[in-house]
Amino acid sequence: MACWITLSELKFDHYYSFDKLTETLQKLASEYPSLAKLRSIGKSVQGRELWLMEITNFETGAPKTKPAVWIDGNTHAGEVMGSMVCLKNIWHLLIKYGDDPNIAELLDYTTFYILPRLDADGGEFVINTPYYVLGADNETGGGRWYPLSREEWSSTERGLFMEDVDGDGVIVQMRIPDPIGEWKVSDKDARIMLRRTPEDQLGDFYRVYPEGFILNFKGEKEIKMAPARWALNFNRNWPGEWAKEEVSRGSGSYPLSEPETRSVADFIVSHPNICLALTYHTHGGVLFSYSEDDQIPVQDRKLFKIIESIFEDQTGYPSRSMGKRGPSGSFSTYMTVHRAIPCNTIEIWDLLSEIGMKDWVKREGFTFSAKRREEQELKLIAWNEKELNGEAFVDWHEIDHPQLGKLEIGGWKKKFVLRNPPVKFMEREVNKIMFFPFRLARLLPRLIIKEASSTKxxxxxxxxxxxxxxxGALPTYIMKHALDIGSTKPAIASIKLAHGMKLISGDNFIKFHLEGYLNKDLTEQRRERLNNCDKNKVTFSWLVRTEKSGKIKLKVQSQKAGCIKTVLNLSPDIS
Ligand SMILES: [Zn+2]
Structure with missing residues (x-):
């Protein structure tokens, strides 16, 4: 197999635009026609293709006849790093097939469906504009007006909206001196803004805002944020516990109201061979999981525990499970609860653990206390000087704001520092995550024929x-929840006789499920755990009457554990 693209040529030195992503995927698919097929599963609102790479060894069976792993990235406009990890997953599977027996075995028996950029419009918007997307005003979608139309927003609303006021290509912060302001300058470093404490009576104080302009400004002193322009959140638009806008911000007018989410749901529903799913988000350095969710069976929660331990071992990042689900409409809840396909969200990249501020779980999520802020900011400033030549911070500089007068602009460039790794760290971070789905794929069920025989x-x-x-490690139904809600059909073993043969005992088709070798770890029954009998094996027998020789076709079809068949030749004259 010739390689047009080598490791050094697939460069992780910038975030890929839609065109670059498309070109790379097309080249990979055309170079590896026996392993990869690029298809578009739909179009974005602005007409961009929703590219999905289907990867398996086509010579050992069609993609749909094998257990599959789903991976997607860039659900949220600003989280373009997810696309880069998807790309490396694709690249690694294709390039390594020839010389890594583990990858070869994986693709002989498994299918990967990888969709690098769900928000194709939003990803492009974020890469090509200064907008941070998901900032103080929670603008999670990129450029798509929601819930207000552009006309409604600009003619009937007021307040501050984020904009690149000084035209330097990034949106940072504005600080305005004000004796009753709630911010002050750190006396350890004048670049750092800290919350004013109750004891800060004297000194210079500021108000701090995102960099921007004020919509329909009429000279007001008190500045409030304008309503978000692009507040549509694809990860609230799925049918899994979807709730209306008032309860779940950004959920859309109804579940799957957007062509992007609908295209994915159509694909998932029409590909019942999907066994596991991962969705790449940023940031935080954590795996969101369902091991504490008491609305799925104990057996399935144990499976999530196993997934978590593989993740922690592979990436060094912790995992976190939410006990009680609120309204969410998230992809992972849709998959796990509605489709009974275990799905984890990975929050890639953690700037704070990078500067030694412990991991996501230990610091209790995204919140951080005011008193820790100074320490954190000082460490960030030092890290920025050392690693990035100070490029991640815009020094405070005075400008004449057309609406607010003289003020200073400065602060962190968050988009490619906090939200996504700086380019310098991109490949290292990609490599940290990329092997996790390959390890998970090793758990998938796989049916084999141990014996097929006929005896007179x-x-x-x-x-x-x-x-x-x-x-395989997992049962043919994957989640016990799938049996409870009927979302996965049993496997079917069928026998087809040649003309003139007669089945005198046994059914011409038999439905069944088999456990995997992790059965004893997953089961909630102590008795089961001590039971030695194998539940991952089954014997089917039939009695056939025939006076002529002929073929007997045996076929086994499982939605999630593969399709296999064999033929027996019965020769009554000689047997
Ligand atoms: Zn996200």
């Missing part, structure tokens, strides 16, 4: 035996 047991009567085994 009487005049013109033959016993046909089929011994099947699930050699």
């Amino acid at each position: 047991i009487g005049e013109h009567v033959y016993k046909v035996n089929l011994i099947l085994e699930n050699v």
Whole structure:
């Protein structure tokens, strides 16, 4: 297999625009036609293709006949790093097939569906504009007006909106001196803004705002934020516990109201071979999971525990499970609870653990106390000087704001420092995450035929035996929840006789499920755990009467554990 693209040529030195992403995917697909197929599963509102790379060894079976892993990235406009990890996943599977036996085995028996950029419009918007997207005003979607139209917003609303006031290509912060302001300058470093404490009676104080202009300004002293312009949140638009806008911000007018989410849901529903799913977000350095969720069976929560431990081992990042679900409409809840496909959200990149401020779980999530802020900011400033030549911080500088007069602009460039890794750290971070889905894929169920035989047991009567085994770790139904809600059909073993043969005992098709070898770890029954009998194996027997020779076709079809078949030749004359 010739490689047009080598490791040094797939460069992680910038965030890929839609065109660059498209070109790279097309080249990879055309170079590896026996392993990859690029398809568009739909179009964004602005007409961009929603590219999905289908990867498996096509010579060992069609993609849909194998257990599959779903991976997506860039659900939120600003989280373009997710696309880069998807790209590396694709690249690694294709390039390494030839010389890594583990990858070869994976693609012989498994399918990967990888969608690098769900918010194709938003990702492009974020890469090509100064907008931070998901800032103080919670603008999670990129450039798509919601819930207000542009006309409604600009003619009937007031307040501050984020904008690149000084035209330097980034949106940072504005500080305005004010004796009753709630911010002060740190006396350890004049660049750092700190909250004013109750004891700060004397000194210079400021008000601090995102860099921007004021919509329909009429000279007001008190500045409030304008309503968000692009507040649509794809990760609130899924049917899983969807709630209306008043309860769940950004949820859209109804579940799957957007062509992007609808296209993915259509694909998921029409590909029941999908066994596991991952969705790449940023940031925080954490895996969101369902191991504490008491609305799914204990067995499934144990499975999530196993997934968490693999994640922690692979990435060094912690995992976190939410006990009680609120309204969410998130992809992971849709997949896990509505489709019974275990789905985890990965928050890639953690700037704060980078500067030694412990991991996401230990510092209790995204919140940080006011008194820690100074320490954190000092460490960030030092890290920025050392690692990025100070490029991540815009020094405070005075400008004449057309609406607010003289003020200073400065602060952190968050988009490619906090929200996504700086380019310098991109590939290291990509490599930290990329092997996790490959390790998960090793858990998938896989049916094999242990034995298929026919034995003469009487005049013109033959016993046909089929011994099947699930050699995978997980059961053929993946989640017990799938059995409870009926979202996964049983596997079917069927027998087809040649003309003139007669089935005298046994059904021509049998429905079944098999456990995987993790059964004893996953089961909630103590008795089960002590039970030695294998539940990952089954024997089916039929009695066939025939006076002529002919073929018996045995076929096994499982939605999530593969499709296999074999043919027995019965030759009554000689047997
Ligand atoms: Zn996100």
